[in-house]
Amino acid sequence: LNRAFLENKLSDLETEYKDKAVLRPENWGGYLVKPVSIEFWQGRANRLHDRIRYNLHNGNLWKTERLAP
Numbered sequence: 001l002n003r004a005f006l007e008n009k010l011s012d013l014e015t016e017y018k019d020k021a022v023l024r025p026e027n028w029g030g031y032l033v034k035p036v037s038i039e040f041w042q043g044r045a046n047r048l049h050d051r052i053r054y055n056l057h058n059g060n061l062w063k064t065e066r067l068a069p
């Protein structure tokens with residue numbers, strides 16, 4: 001798979017379900033996730049990895065905090 005394949009598939013499905021509800025099994029379940037903090041890590045060959053954390057403040061404002069380097 002590659003990005004172009006996925007983007008084409010998404011476009012096809014958006015067209016197919018434009019005016020229809022997407023059906024799901026009766027036993028379908030799931031979770032509603034409401035994050036208050038998200039951390040991203042990007043490794044680098046020189047080991048100076050980037051670590052950035054986003055913290056939610058007052059329920060609507062994300063603040064960025066660099067953790068490394």
